[in-house]
Amino acid sequence: MPFDPSLDKAAELLARLARAAGASPDLTQGGGGNVSLKLNSERMLIKASGVRLRDVSPRGGYALVNCGNIRRRIASGPCGEEELSGFICAQALPVKGMRPARPSVEAGFHSLLNTAVIHTHSAYANILNMSAEGPALARKLFPNAEFIPYRSPGPRLCAAINERAAARGPQIFFLANHGLAVSHAGMEGALELNAAVNETIRRRLALPAYPAVALSPGLSAHNAAALARYGTAFMAANILSPDQALYCGPDALEGRGDMEAVNEVLTALFYILDCIRGRGADPDVPFQRRNGLV
Ligand SMILES: [Zn+2]
Structure with missing residues (x-):
């Protein structure tokens, strides 16, 4: 994997991915969604558990993990839910000047994908992911995409993605009743792919504008x-x-x-x-x- 920036540079790039994925509520709601960036085949930065995407910065909100170990553990065979989350946490590495952060449970499937990964709960992708007609329509719009049946985030989702993640080119994954994940060998490529998938769905389905979400102490x-x-x-x-x-x-x-x-x-x-x-x-x-x- 040729991409091998310094940790500081990678943290800046990760924060940029997080801003793109987490800046607007049509792509990410609450604490949902995740981004990651691999420094090489063994090291990955990923949003920390319990942190909102928009709060990831070059100075915090992320964890450094040994993604090679995570990838090899998933490839080695079935794994229990707690066993995998414990294993992922144990792969967190210290980052100078930062308090230790717990990596997201989704670090499992991010480890399996290409260099830059953007995972969102895109409302546009979820129209396809949550409707009876959606999968057939999505296959027409994105013939090269992978469609993963619903699996709870954890070992079962990792196993399902591991089966389809062999190709190292640009990848698009529709996760049923969950969201969208795109990965690419380069960060700009991942940003463009994420934008292009959402734009294609909006345009081809002639979707209405997404409503503004008002801040309100109760239901808006x-x-x-x-x-x-x-x-x-x-x-x-x-x-x-x-x-x-x-x-x-x-x-x-x-x-x-x-x-x-x-x-x-x-x-x-x-x-x-x-x-x-x-x-x-x-x-x-x-x-x-x-x-x-x-
Ligand atoms: Zn998710």
């Missing part, structure tokens, strides 16, 4: 109006992603919790539902039954 007026339209019973019966299960429970729908994250996740969810319905399609409801979310 936009989300309250959408919730009144869909109804809480519909929301409980149509859980489309772990983000929805995590952020949009009964308390959140009554305006309690981390309302900045809740309003971002709900705005994305209502946008996705409106767009799916607008196409005369159906949300992928069996998802929740297959995955025990209800």
